[in-house]
Amino acid sequence: MTDLLSAAYPWVKSAHVIAVVAWMAGLFYLPRLFVYHVEAVEAGSGTDALFQTMERRLLRAIMNPAMIATWIFGLCLVFTPGIVDWSQIWPWTKAAGVLTLTWLHHWLGKRRKDFERGENRISGRSYRMMNELPTLALVVIVVSVITRYA
Numbered sequence: 001m002t003d004l005l006s007a008a009y010p011w012v013k014s015a016h017v018i019a020v021v022a023w024m025a026g027l028f029y030l031p032r033l034f035v036y037h038v039e040a041v042e043a044g045s046g047t048d049a050l051f052q053t054m055e056r057r058l059l060r061a062i063m064n065p066a067m068i069a070t071w072i073f074g075l076c077l078v079f080t081p082g083i084v085d086w087s088q089i090w091p092w093t094k095a096a097g098v099l100t101l102t103w104l105h106h107w108l109g110k111r112r113k114d115f116e117r118g119e120n121r122i123s124g125r126s127y128r129m130m131n132e133l134p135t136l137a138l139v140v141i142v143v144s145v146i147t148r149y150a
């Protein structure tokens with residue numbers, strides 16, 4: 001099994017980064033849709049229904065599969081011999097960033113259901129602030145994997 005993972009390493013890493021890009025696109029875009037949904041759309045209108053469709057499809061067709069693929073390929077990389085040394089710091093800072101993004105994904109999924117029920121309680125300003133979280137996590141993750149500081 002570990003031989004297979006070593007042989008597939010460049011392909012698995014490529015698939016991992018492709019999945020990451022798709023996931024990040026959704027994590028940046030969904031809270032931005034929520035900002036406009038709160039600030040510019042009247043509840044119960046046709047535009048409300050259109051936003052709900054865009055939000056549901058973004059989450060189901062892109063973000064959920066991309067998050068799952070990122071995790072599966074990422075864990076394959078973790079189990080590839082010689083790639084991760086847990087005595088170093090970078091895997092832990094990366095893990096903190098990844099857990100933050102995974103939490104944000106689930107939080108956004110719950111807020112999408114609130115919009116669907118017409119029960120959103122969160123302001124556009126708060127969604128704007130949440131929109132900064134993926135940027136912060138991305139900086140931590142990319143610096144961790146690229147610099148691989150001790």
Ligand code: HEM
Nearest residue numbers: 017020070071074075077078083084098101138141145146
């Ligand atoms: C979901 C759980 C994740 C796991 C278990 C995971 C694990 C890994 C591992 C073990 C590597 C291989 C490092 C190497 O070959 O040097 C890697 C590479 C990489 N990961 Fe992740 N990762 C995850 C999520 C993410 C996320 C969310 C991002 C970006 C936001 C990301 C960005 C990258 C990049 C850019 C590389 C390539 C680094 C390089 O080749 O130097 N990963 N990942």
